[in-house]
Amino acid sequence: MTATKNPLGAIIVDDEQLARHAVRELLSAHSEVQILAECANGIEAVKAVTEHKPALIFLDVQMPKLSGFDVLELINTDAAVIFTTAFDQYAMRAFEVHAVDYLLKPIGRERFETALAHAKSRIDKKSPAPRAEDLAAAARPPQQFLERAVVKDGTRVTIIPIAKLDYLEAQDDYVALASAGKKHLKQQTIASLEACLDPQCFVRIHRSYIVNLERVTRIEPYGKDSKIAILSDGTRLPVSRNGYVRLQELLDQRPRS
């Protein structure tokens, strides 16, 4: 290693200690890579990224609470990310589609070197990483919808189970997620989020609103053409004419309990 090059800061994220150890051992042959932190879960990883600003991240896909994709969505970094996974056909397909480096566990030395070399050239060229939400959407098994939304506010990470969402409101490039009386801002368009939600539970009642059907208590006429939905906590949301059609279709399908 020439002295002119800066050391490459890396963090290793995996919920299994043995798996982290395996990556550390593979990296030990590379003195130019400096391990800044090891993280046992996604929340630690988000903190470590903010704190250490690594250039390289080894990121496990299956982790409790926050998956590797969730972490990527939250860190908003230009670091090179190498995913590690044991076996997940959907995740692997997602990596291939979006040309992301990934390593299959157990990780072989040769394959590891190739991935590391790719990552280095990506860091040198400063080529942009693929969008995390595209990756996450591609990695979701067919017929499965989002189970949780992750929102970062400063350094705080909030995980909201989808069932606990009351409604979603579009605000320019953001979506406000309303849950239990609080609103959380997430940088995503309402249309792309709508595609990840179970259409049996969430309805787009208006250009700017998606509502959790469970929360709707009644719908009242409002003005000449439009209607208004009243949620269980008293929130009033506008319903467009098309939105009302969609809402009624869904309510007709559901047996009244």
Place this chain on the structure above:
Amino acid sequence: MAVWRSRTDALMHPLLARSRLGVYAVAWIPLSFFLGYLLHAGAHLPWLAAAALAFPLCLVYQFMCLSAWYSCKSAPLEKTNAGRLALTHATAAALVSLLWLQLGKLLVAGLSRFAAFSDLSVRYTTAIPLLFAAGFLLYLLAVAYYYVILSLEASREAQTRVMESTVLARDAELKALKAQVNPHFLFNSLNSISALTSIDPAKAREMCILLAEFLRTTLGLGEKSSIPLGEELQLLERFLAIEKVRFGTRLEMREDIQEDTKFALIPPLLLQPLVENAVTHGIANLLDGGVVSLTTRSTGSRLTVIIENTCDVDATRARHGGLGIANVRRRLEARYGNETDMRVTADAGIFRVQLSFPLEIASVAVAETIHEEAAR
């Protein structure tokens, strides 16, 4: 066995094969009376002469009509066009009927020796068109009858085939369910071994052996239709020991096994997918890990098994209808039918599967082997 029998039957004459000739002969008696009536009314034969002709002729003709079966077999309704069908059977009917008339002539020649039937040969000649028509139609009647039999048989065979294929498909499905080892589990274990080789070679070897034993047992058990619960428990202990290496302190296990339930017979690998679920969907989703607990009880004539695990309070909703749980339910229902009682609950961070089904006890010999193995 069933397939073999139905195929031979199909080749043989239905009346000859199933000794139904008696019924067949009885069915011809009214036809004999009818023919006698025809000869009397249509060809003006005296009653006695008509009867003397009709009964022997019908007796002979019923055997001649048995031949219609073979022409029906050779010209299946669905595969032969209508023209050929009509031609085949009309020709056969005409030929058989003509042959019958010749036999009738011989009969008449015999009968003419008696004084009572002296003018029979003259009268017979006038009756020939009528007899030919009767023979022709009777033959066609036989043809129709055989076609009905053939289609009934075909539909019955199709039904058996459908039933057999359903049974085979279910067998294959169950076999597949039993033999499945989650690839995720396998790769993760290999990854742990790979990491251990440099940190703790002895532990790596131990884990290799655990994994090999687990796989061997899994493969072996798939062949059996039932195993003592004790054997399944050994398998679960190995499985959890392997997962323990992976998860470390995050995985804790508790067992509360009523001693005599170890001899209860259960379908092999029934509990393994549930314990695996408890680890991969329960423990693996918890930052600080949790507990998997296993309880067995025998109450009177039933065996109850409870598998519980700590789980993420927020993530339980998606787990209710898991594929693994649905498979276990299907297997139990296929085996115990209405006697199956399976309850899945998720409450306050505890995911719980409770199974209850009829208790069957392994024979003494099997029980002893388990004791020995346990002692070792």
